[in-house]
Amino acid sequence: MTYFSKRTIYSKPLALGLLAALSLSLSGCNEDDKQDVPKRNWQLVWSDDFNGSAGSLPDDSKWGYDLGNNGGWGNQELQSYTNDPQNVSLDGKGNLVITAIKNGNAFTSARVKTQNKFTKAYGRFEARLKTPYGPGVWPAFWMLGANVNEPNVGWPNCGEIDIMEMRGQAPNVILGTIHGPGYSAGNAISGSYALKNSRFDQDYHVFAVEWSEGQLDFFCDGFLYNRIEKKDVPGPWVYDHPFYLMLNIAVGGTFAGFPTAQTPFPQKMTIDYVRVYQ
Template identity: 40%
Template sequence: MHPPRLRRRLLTSLVALAAFASLSSGLAQGAPPARADDPARLAAPAAAAAVTFADEFDGPAGSAVDAGKWQTETGDNVNNHERQYYTAGNRNAALDGQGHLVITARRENPANYQCWYGRCEYTSARLNTAGRFTTTYGHVETRMKIPRGQGMWPAFWMLGNDIGTAGWPASGEIDVMENVGFEPSTVHGTIHGPGYSGSGGIGAGYSLPGGQAFADAFHTFAVDWSPNSISWSVDGTVYQRRTPADLGGRQWVFDKPFFIILNLAVGGYWPGDPDGSTAFPQQLVVDYVRVSTDSAQPGTGGPITGVGGKCVDVAGANPANGTPVQLYDCNGTAAQRWTVGGDGTIRALGKCLDVASGGTADGTAVQLWDCNGTPAQQWATPAARDIVNPQANKCLDAAGGSSANGTRLQIWTCTGAANQKWTVTR
C-alpha cells in the first residue's frame, strides 16, 4: 500500500467550478493480469457499438487542440501542492503533425506566473471536455505514451458533470489511468465518491511484467462502464472490476453524465517533487481519445445464443412472473428475442431477465419478472461475451455445462467456460 497522499481535485478558472481538495487513494500495487485460463478472469472491455466522441489529434504541427472538443484550464493547484502552472493555448499542449497530442511539462516560467508557493517553477497543460462532451456509460479509451521521472504525474480521468452543484466527492470521480514517476512500471485506476474519497478511494494498480516501464512505449488504457459496473483494462487486459458490492453500503454515484480530463502534473504530495534525476522537458504523448457506447445499449432485439448454438428462451413463451429462462433450439419466436437496454436490463415479452429473489449465490436461477429497477435485473454485457450480474458479480450460466433443450439458466462464479459465453444479437 502507498502512504496517504493528496491528489488533484481542483477545476481551474476556465471550468468555473468551485475549488475542492482531497486525499488520494492508497492503492494496491502490481495486480497481475488475469490469465485466459484463470477461473477468476474478469470480463474484457466492451466492444464499440457507436462512437460518441473521438479525437485522433490530426492537424498541423504546433496547432492547438480542437476547441469544440476540449477546453484548456489555467492556473496552479494548491490542494495537492503541485508545482506546475497550467498554461492556455498551444504553449504546453499542441499537435505534433503526426496524429498525436503532446502535453509538455517544462522547467520554466516565461511570464512570471505565480503559484501557491511563490514564483512558479514549471509549466504544463490540463484539458477537459466540460461543456463540450459528457457520457453516461460506455467504453472510454486512450492510447498514450507517458513521461518518466521523479515528480511526474500524468492522468486520464473523469468527473461527474454535476461537480458545480453537488461538489466533490458527491459528483463522483473515475480515474482511468494515473501514474507517478517513482513507479515507472505501474498505473492505477480508482473510483471516488461520498464516503470513499481521497485515501479511501477504491481501486487497484496494474504493473507491466519484467520491470518494463510504461514510458518506453504506447499503451492503451480504458474503462468499460455499465450500470452498476466499471472495469479497468491496460492493453485489453482487465485488471479490476468494481460494483456497488465493493462500497459497503455507501452510495454508487456513477449513473450520470461525466466529462473527461487529460493532464500532466509536476510534483505534489503523491508523486513528490522532481529532483536532480528528473530531466525536462517531459511529454505525455496522446495518440487518441475515444468513447463508444458499450454493448449494454438499446437495440431492436434479437437472439442471445450460447453453448451448443442454443438460444436463451422463455419457457413455453409464457410472460408470467417467475417463468424459467432456459436454453432451447433457436426458433425465431418472441420468446427468444431479447433487447439489451441502456438501463442495464435484458428484456423479452415485455418483462426483464431477473435473478430469483435477488440472490447472489452460485446456482441461483434466473427467470422472467416485471421490470422493477432492482439490482437483480441489472446486467453488464462486455465484449468477452460474459453476461454479468454486478450485484452478485457472477455470470449467466447454463446449468451443468449442458446444451440440452430445457437446460435451466442460473448465475455462477465467472469461470470463462463455454457455458458462460453468449452472443448477443441486436
C-alpha cells in the same frame, strides 16, 4: 480483485509506502477471475485523433482548459496550467502532446477537458498514449462528474473515475481508481497494474474503462485488471450521470511527491487518440 487505498487531498494520490507492493503484487494480476468480460458491439460516438498542423492547439469544439495553479489544485501541485502551445499542441503526426516544462523553480503544464463540450454516462472510454516519467511527474487520463459545479454537489459527491494515473518514479505501474462520497481521500477504491519488463513511457498503451450501470471495469491493453461493482463501494454510488474527460501532467503534489535533481524536463505525454463508445 485487489484494492489499494490511496491518500489524496483532492483527487488522486497514493501513499508512498505502497509503491514496492504495487510493483511486486500486480505485475502478474489475477487472470483467472478478471477476464470474464462479455463481448460487446461497441459503437463509436465521440473521438479525437488529433489530426492537424504541428504547433496548433487541439480542436476547441472538443477541448477546453483548466488554467493557473489554483492553490496547487488541492494536492500541493507545483505546476501552473496554460493553453500555450509550448505546453499543449498537436505534433503534426496525429498526436496531442502535453508538455511539462521547468523554468527555474517554476513549472508549467496543461490540463485539457471536455467539460461543457462533451459528457456521457456509461460506455467505453479509452485513450492510446505514451506517458512521461521521472520523480514528481504525475500524468493522468480521468473523468469528473459533469455536475461538479452544481450547488451542494462539488467533489467528491460528483464522482471521479481515474482511468489511468501513475507516479513518474514508478513508470511501469498504473492505477485505476474511483473517488466518491465516503470513499475518497485515503479511502478511495483503487487497483493497479504493472508491466514486468517494460515501462509505460517507452511505448504506446491503450487505457480504458468500461462503465455500465453498477459496474466499472478498468483495462490496460485489453487486459481487465480491476473491476469495481456497486456492492464494493462503502458509500453512495455516484456513477449514474454524465461525466467529462480530462488529460493532464501534474508536477509534484501529494501523489507523486516532488521532482528531484534526477527528474529530467521537459516531460511529455503523447496522446494518439481518445475514443468513446456506447
